Amino acid sequence: MGAVGRFPTRREVYVSRLQAEHLYKVFGRRSDEAVRRLEGGATRDELRADGATAAVIDASFTVDPGQIFVVMGLSGSGKSTLLRMLNGLLEPTAGRVLFDGRDLTALNRRELRSVRSRRISMVFPHFALFPHRSVSENAAYGLEVQGVDRAERAERAREALALAGLAGWEDSWPDELSGGMQQRVGLARALATDADLLLMDESFSALDPLIRRDMQDQLLELQKTLKKTIVFITHDLNEAMRLGDRIAVMRDGRIVQQGTAEDILVTPANDYVASFTQDVDRTRVLTAGAIMADPETAYGTRTDGGAELRSAGEVLAAAPAVVTADTPIAELFTPCSRSGVAVAVTCERGELIGVVPRARLLAVLGEPMKPERAPEPDGADGPGGPDGADGPDGSDGPDGPDGVADRAGTAASGAVAHA
Numbered sequence: 001m002g003a004v005g006r007f008p009t010r011r012e013v014y015v016s017r018l019q020a021e022h023l024y025k026v027f028g029r030r031s032d033e034a035v036r037r038l039e040g041g042a043t044r045d046e047l048r049a050d051g052a053t054a055a056v057i058d059a060s061f062t063v064d065p066g067q068i069f070v071v072m073g074l075s076g077s078g079k080s081t082l083l084r085m086l087n088g089l090l091e092p093t094a095g096r097v098l099f100d101g102r103d104l105t106a107l108n109r110r111e112l113r114s115v116r117s118r119r120i121s122m123v124f125p126h127f128a129l130f131p132h133r134s135v136s137e138n139a140a141y142g143l144e145v146q147g148v149d150r151a152e153r154a155e156r157a158r159e160a161l162a163l164a165g166l167a168g169w170e171d172s173w174p175d176e177l178s179g180g181m182q183q184r185v186g187l188a189r190a191l192a193t194d195a196d197l198l199l200m201d202e203s204f205s206a207l208d209p210l211i212r213r214d215m216q217d218q219l220l221e222l223q224k225t226l227k228k229t230i231v232f233i234t235h236d237l238n239e240a241m242r243l244g245d246r247i248a249v250m251r252d253g254r255i256v257q258q259g260t261a262e263d264i265l266v267t268p269a270n271d272y273v274a275s276f277t278q279d280v281d282r283t284r285v286l287t288a289g290a291i292m293a294d295p296e297t298a299y300g301t302r303t304d305g306g307a308e309l310r311s312a313g314e315v316l317a318a319a320p321a322v323v324t325a326d327t328p329i330a331e332l333f334t335p336c337s338r339s340g341v342a343v344a345v346t347c348e349r350g351e352l353i354g355v356v357p358r359a360r361l362l363a364v365l366g367e368p369m370k371p372e373r374a375p376e377p378d379g380a381d382g383p384g385g386p387d388g389a390d391g392p393d394g395s396d397g398p399d400g401p402d403g404v405a406d407r408a409g410t411a412a413s414g415a416v417a418h419a
C-alpha cells in the first residue's frame with residue numbers, strides 16, 4: 001500500500017455533493033397529468049391501468065461528498081431509472097438533480113455532455129477488459145478517454161492498481177490474471193478516472209459470491225483513499241449494508257426509507273422493510289455506537305466486587321472491554337459474559353462516549369426496537385412484530401434475492417463498520 005498517500009492530494013478539490021429533489025419519471029401517456037395524480041397519492045397500479053408506468057415517484061435525497069449511497073430494492077422498483085436521471089441520461093418528468101448545487105436538468109446539451117463525460121462515471125455490471133491491452137493500459141482506459149497524457153495515465157494506473165492489490169501486474173495481459181483479479185482491474189479503471197461521482201448499477205450482482213465479497217472489500221478499500229461520491233444500486237440487502245454509508249430502500253417506485261444500515265435494521269419504517277431485514281445477522285451489522293446508552297446510565301451501578309461506579313474514569317477502569325463506536329456488537333458478547341459491568345465505548349481521544357450494558361446487548365438481538373429518537377407522528381404502533389407475518393401483502397414481499405441466499409457470506413464480514 002505504498003502509494004496510498006498520493007491520490008488525495010490530487011483529488012481533494014473535486015469531491016461533489018449530489019441532490020435529488022422530488023424526482024419523478026413516468027413512462028407512457030400523459031406523464032405530466034400522471035405526476036399530478038401521484039402527488040395526490042395515486043399508486044403505480046392505478047396509473048398502469050391508464051397506460052402510464054410510474055418508474056420513479058417523488059425521490060428526494062442528498063449524497064454527501066465522499067459517501068456511498070446505496071439504493072436497494074427488488075427488480076422493477078425503479079432503481080435503474082433513478083440512476084439514469086442522476087447523470088442526465090433520462091430527463092425527469094418532474095423534479096431536479098443538483099450536482100454541486102447546479103441543476104443538471106437545466107443544463108444545455110453541451111454543458112450536460114461535458115459534466116457527464118468528465119465529472120460523472122457510470123459503471124456497468126461487467127468489468128470487461130480489453131484483451132489486447134496490458135493490465136496497466138486497461139486500468140488507464142478511463143483516463144485515456146478523458147484525454148490525460150500518457151505519462152500521467154501510467155502513473156495513476158500504477159497507483160490505482162496498487163490500491164487494488166495488483167502491484168507488479170502492470171505489464172501482464174488480462175488472460176494471465178484470474179477472474180477475480182480481472183474484476184479488480186476493472187474496478188481500478190472505474191475509480192482511477194477524474195470523475196468524482198460514480199454511478200454503479202448492480203456492478204457486482206453477476207459475480208460469484210467469493211469474488212463479489214472481494215470486490216466489495218476492494219471498493220471500500222479504494223474508497224478510503226479516493227473518496228468518490230458514489231451511488232451504488234443493488235437488490236441485495238447484505239451488500240447494501242456492507243457498502244452503504246446511507247441506504248435508500250425503494251418499493252414500487254418510491255423510496256420507503258432512507259438511513260444508515262443501523263436505522264433500517266433497528267427502526268424499519270414499515271413491515272415491508274422489516275420483512276427484508278429479518279434474516280440479517282444483526283451482530284455483524286449493528287455497532288457499539290448504534291446501541292450504546294449515555295455514560296451516566298452506568299453511574300450508580302457496581303463492579304463485580306461491589307464498588308459503586310461514580311465517574312467516567314471509574315466506568316472505564318471497571319469495564320470488561322473498552323471499544324470504539326464502530327465495533328460490531330458481535331465482539332461485545334465475550335466481555336459481557338465475563339462481567340456485569342457495562343462495556344465502555346470511547347471516542348478517538350479515549351473519552352467515554354457511551355456504555356453498553358449486558359441487558360441492552362441482549363435486547364437488540366430481538367427484532368426491531370420501537371423507535372426512540374423519532375416517535376411515529378401518527379402514534380402508530382411502530383414497526384411490525386417479530387414474526388412479520390402480517391406484511392403488507394403476501395404477493396411481492398422480498399422474494400429472497402441473493403440477499404437471503406448468500407447471507408452466510410456477510411455474516412463473516414465485520415461489515416458496516418463505517419470506516
Ligand SMILES: Nc1ncnc2c1ncn2[C@@H]1O[C@H](COP(=O)(O)OP(=O)(O)O)[C@@H](O)[C@H]1O
Pocket residue numbers: 027028053054055073074075076077078079080081082
Ligand atoms: N424505457 C422504459 N419504458 C417504459 N417502462 C420502463 C422503461 N424503463 C423502465 N421501465 C419500467 O419502469 C419500472 C422500473 O424499472 P427499472 O428502473 O429498470 O427498475 P429496477 O432497476 O429497480 O429493476 C419497471 O416497471 C420497468 O418496466
Ligand SMILES: [Mg+2]
Pocket residue numbers: 079080081
Ligand atoms: Mg435495474
